[in-house]
Amino acid sequence: MTIIEAQGLRKEFSVRVKTGRLRRETRRVAAVDGIDLAVERGEMLGYIGPNGAGKSTTLKMLTGVLYPSGGRVRVCGFEPVPQRIELARRIGVVFGQRSQLWWDLPLGDSFELLRHVYRVHAGDHAERLSRCRRLLELDAFLDTPVRQLSLGQRMRGELTAALLHGPEVLFLDEPTIGLDVVSKQAVRAFIGSLGASGDTTLVLTTHDLADIERLCRRLVVIDHGRVVHDGSLEDLHQRYRSQRRVVVDLDEPLATPLVLPGVSVESTAAGGRRVTYTLDGDAITAGDLVRRLTEGARLRDISILEPSIEDVVARLYTERSVSR
């Protein structure tokens, strides 16, 4: 069942631009420029893009915060802005930079208040809270006022706050931003366990691609307000012909440079005794390369570097901006 549907979704802002010493012009700028998206129940979707690509704006239109300038959008069967209150009961939202918690009150009080705000049955509430307390280890700071919590503790509180009413869709906007390694792992593991149960649909925006690798099977990349990729991580590698790299250490520099279709030298070091080759797509395997090398030289060590998602995405972003 499709739980999030968007067709031709747009959001324009008017921006005043300085055009002369005193003159200013108002221009319409499309932050989101016609996005189509369909997310099935239980999916875990990574939504990424460079700064200013329109990630947060999309998320805000899906959650009923911003009114779209054009297009159609349905979340859980509701139109987000006109049916904001009905929708709010069914979704959970964590904005990394904005707190849902009561600043001056103990963390536990916020959870109790949210029970009333969302009108959650006391039994369900207690059950979900105890699960979060266990998995996110909240007990140590449940009685601490929110303003005294560390960022990592607060984020664990925010996640709990977003889940106490049992949302069908959980929107996470930069949930790991600014967290230390340990907190990051705790938050990731928790989100992963949520997704694994399959009841909650997850939409995650992030700059930390490790979040995506760990959590999301599907990846939507947007840039300049448009979808530039929608598919699995493997699709992305394939489409952008991600290159594996083979680094070899030789006893002596090669007498004659190796010429093979699909192989190019990226760099040489240590007087030619360390060579980094890049392999182009499926044209050749690392095995073939190594076999050819051993014919003419003695290999000391080899290592194969898998393509990193950062590289692919960086390439994707730069290609797009060049093509504009």
Place this chain on the structure above:
Amino acid sequence: MAALMIGGAGERLAAYGHLVRAQVRSQAQYRTSLVVDVVGSVAFGVLDVVTVIVFFRVTSDLAGFSFPEVFLMTTLTSCAFSLADLCVGNVERLRFFVRTGLFDAVLVRPLGTLVQLLAMDIAPRRVGRVVLGVALVVTAAVHAHVPASPAHIALLVVTPLAGAVIFSSIFVATSSVTFWWIESGEFGNALTYGGHDFASYPLNIYGAALRRIFAYGLGFAFVAYYPTLSLLGRTDPLGAPAFLGYASPLIALFTAGVAALFWRLGIRHYRSTGS
């Protein structure tokens, strides 16, 4: 505003109640400042009426109205204003919520936006001024010999409530300007504090242009002036019909509707902030 406030059952009201209590608990964390604030707010309430007393030390009549009559107008206005300030005055904090993008958090909760904002930011210190306002209205009514008939007493009770709704509407409508222009504080203050001063005195001391805008355009004539005429059985020197003294609740409903419209339009116009 009416439409935003109604529309929920008792459960929703209970949720707002919890929000208000949470806010009171939050404020109680800073106890000394709470005490200072209460004292300050009562002092402001006293200043309101002292002005009128000072006036009448130099003159015995103000455009045909005696001290007890004007005093009743002033206290009714002050009571209405302090009630509006208690319930809705913190809507001016909207500016902060919009500027910082905290308003996003308000929008993703399943409660009305305005009521949520008010409940989350209610200022309990302002209760002192309301209590003072009620006491002064009673004193002024006795002093002006308002007849103790059921109709007069009902009018005396309803007037500050309707006045409070009128002031609240102005508070809400001017605050929603924030959705378009983020820094818009002074504009709102001119209408609310200006309206408060305007409503405290008889209409016939003002020029026609000012009367047209403040008294009729914004409804401030219905906060105290017309009801006071009816309470005292006086005719309007400007020739308005007597039934206007009972029209305040209707005017209040109307201004509340207009304020709600402004608010709704404003929310559609909300831009949020980056990421």
